[in-house]
Amino acid sequence: MAHSRHFSRRHFIGSLAASAGYALLPGVLRAGPVQDPVVNTTSRDGKPFSYEKVPWKARPFPMKQVRLGEGPCKVAMEADRQYLHSLPPERLLHTFRINAGTPSSAQPLGGWEAPDCELRGHYAGGHYLSACALMYAGTGDEDLRNKAKVVVAELGKCQSALKSGYLSAFPVDFFDRLREGQRVWAPFYTIHKIMAGLLDMYVYCGDEQALDMVQKMAGWVAGYTGPLSYEHMQRVLGTEFGGMGEVLANLYAVTGKDYYLHVAQRFDKKQFLDPLAAHRDELKGLHVNTHIPQVIAAARQYELTGDRRYRDIAEYFWNEVVSERSYCTGGTSNGESWNTEPGKLATQLSTNTTECCCAYNMMKLTRHLFGWAPGARLMDYYERALFNHRLGTINPEDGTMMYYLPLAAGYWKTFGKPFDSLWCCTGTGSEEYGKLTDTIYFHDDDSLYVNLYIDSQLDWPEKGLGVKQSTRFPEEQGTTLTITGKSPAQLAINLRIPYWTQGGSVKINGETLPAFSSPSSYLTLNRVWKSGDKIELSLPMGLHIDSMPDDETIQAAMYGPLVLAGCFEPVTKEMTYGDYEPKASDQRRVANISANPQQPTAWIAPDARQPLTFHTVGQTETSTLVPLYQIIHERYAVYWKVDKKST
Numbered sequence: 001m002a003h004s005r006h007f008s009r010r011h012f013i014g015s016l017a018a019s020a021g022y023a024l025l026p027g028v029l030r031a032g033p034v035q036d037p038v039v040n041t042t043s044r045d046g047k048p049f050s051y052e053k054v055p056w057k058a059r060p061f062p063m064k065q066v067r068l069g070e071g072p073c074k075v076a077m078e079a080d081r082q083y084l085h086s087l088p089p090e091r092l093l094h095t096f097r098i099n100a101g102t103p104s105s106a107q108p109l110g111g112w113e114a115p116d117c118e119l120r121g122h123y124a125g126g127h128y129l130s131a132c133a134l135m136y137a138g139t140g141d142e143d144l145r146n147k148a149k150v151v152v153a154e155l156g157k158c159q160s161a162l163k164s165g166y167l168s169a170f171p172v173d174f175f176d177r178l179r180e181g182q183r184v185w186a187p188f189y190t191i192h193k194i195m196a197g198l199l200d201m202y203v204y205c206g207d208e209q210a211l212d213m214v215q216k217m218a219g220w221v222a223g224y225t226g227p228l229s230y231e232h233m234q235r236v237l238g239t240e241f242g243g244m245g246e247v248l249a250n251l252y253a254v255t256g257k258d259y260y261l262h263v264a265q266r267f268d269k270k271q272f273l274d275p276l277a278a279h280r281d282e283l284k285g286l287h288v289n290t291h292i293p294q295v296i297a298a299a300r301q302y303e304l305t306g307d308r309r310y311r312d313i314a315e316y317f318w319n320e321v322v323s324e325r326s327y328c329t330g331g332t333s334n335g336e337s338w339n340t341e342p343g344k345l346a347t348q349l350s351t352n353t354t355e356c357c358c359a360y361n362m363m364k365l366t367r368h369l370f371g372w373a374p375g376a377r378l379m380d381y382y383e384r385a386l387f388n389h390r391l392g393t394i395n396p397e398d399g400t401m402m403y404y405l406p407l408a409a410g411y412w413k414t415f416g417k418p419f420d421s422l423w424c425c426t427g428t429g430s431e432e433y434g435k436l437t438d439t440i441y442f443h444d445d446d447s448l449y450v451n452l453y454i455d456s457q458l459d460w461p462e463k464g465l466g467v468k469q470s471t472r473f474p475e476e477q478g479t480t481l482t483i484t485g486k487s488p489a490q491l492a493i494n495l496r497i498p499y500w501t502q503g504g505s506v507k508i509n510g511e512t513l514p515a516f517s518s519p520s521s522y523l524t525l526n527r528v529w530k531s532g533d534k535i536e537l538s539l540p541m542g543l544h545i546d547s548m549p550d551d552e553t554i555q556a557a558m559y560g561p562l563v564l565a566g567c568f569e570p571v572t573k574e575m576t577y578g579d580y581e582p583k584a585s586d587q588r589r590v591a592n593i594s595a596n597p598q599q600p601t602a603w604i605a606p607d608a609r610q611p612l613t614f615h616t617v618g619q620t621e622t623s624t625l626v627p628l629y630q631i632i633h634e635r636y637a638v639y640w641k642v643d644k645k646s647t
């Protein structure tokens, strides 16, 4: 049903509310037993063993080996950490206990976790666990891990009470409705979040009970899907089902039980995957965040089965979405859907463009493609989405998250309420800011990839060395890497030279190298490194224009990797919290820009006193531009209508 017409979750809620009368809202690390299944191996007979048929050529480091230093990423991570700490386990468990017939007097959460919301449990028993597990891996926050372990243990009691292996905060008869083709929101979507949360608790926190519970859930899923004919299952897949294929594939990667891989393949939706395998963009009309997780599942299937078709699907899809269906921020979707033919975006600027979950999932997919064939274009995209769509969609004051990032001019950012929104994007956001260390560095046996310029510390015990990256990027136009280690080591260090750099240079121990590398490539420095060696990378930023592919008079201004936005009047607290998006009728008028096409950035001049601040020049009204990620409580404009200046 969702695949053939415009569909959004909020529309679903709206009609559901109307029909049912629901009240609805708008430290010290201990080694875990396994690593992230796509990072590393599990063990068999005490030896490392991997079930991957196609291991990644370049792999990330386990998150516990990378720590963030000061900067905007750390600010976002700390806001998220504070938010996760604020959620009381008793409230998270409430609807699960009610569903299992166990008394609970806790105050129910609201929004998408309310006792009458059909997605309840997706955050409380799903995203929450993933987020705590990732945050633990990324920071060593043991209190958070312990809280999450308590939630796992209590959910285990609920699962035992339900007997069949099923675990959810809603009754199992939602799945009868799904089987019979009756109206129901997205039961497998929710089950996926819970399974992924449990698996993450095993993978990152070593919680054996969580692994046992997720296997019982997989058994239940197998029992539900097994008796359905292929055609019947394909009809079931017409209702959003999240990353069921991915979590089952990951469960195989961790346990080696082939059975899970077979069950994962039951979630291959033919109608979606076949055109992609044939390199046809038939994405128009699809609900975006229903489908990106299916491509991540395809990527995992490629890695675990070696079937090249899955890789073709993933690479074609990524290219099509990034080249033809993404805005300057790296975000995709409008009203949660792809509404147009490829490359047609000029009509798509609204108050509900670019759902945050879509950016989260596209970035996740990007890591797989990079693992197969490390290339700068992939990490250029990752950086674009990170600095323009992920930073700045969490409120640094309280860790609340956005749903959409509006790209129509003259609106503002809206954030969820801490206990009464708990949207899908609250969930993916909670995970995102807990895993900001997972992509900065990748490696293979002989080389290190420095993908992102973020102040951080990497420890690489296998090589006996560490790398301290010191930078105030993006305020600083470059970075400094200092090597530490007991003995010298031969290593190729690959530095990403971003697409946006305007020149650049690199110094080793104070001496400038005669050569550099072209934009959107990796510069390789291969030598014996010893403790104290210093690499200073200079990446000059400049102004550039990102126009709509189908209308060059609609333009966004960028500075280096950063989308600049006109920053206007502040909005009230009431306007900031609780709604999915700003009111469409409450639009500030934003004057057109007048510019000479020969000098497309001449209408913007830097502020001599403040970094990353710009002003319009030669316009009827002067505006200030700052990086979009820095705007939290002000109206803004990302895309401007630009008229040709008469000369």
Ligand SMILES: [Zn+2]
Residues within 6 Å of the ligand: 289, 355, 356, 357, 358, 403, 423, 424, 425, 426
């Ligand atoms: Zn979302």
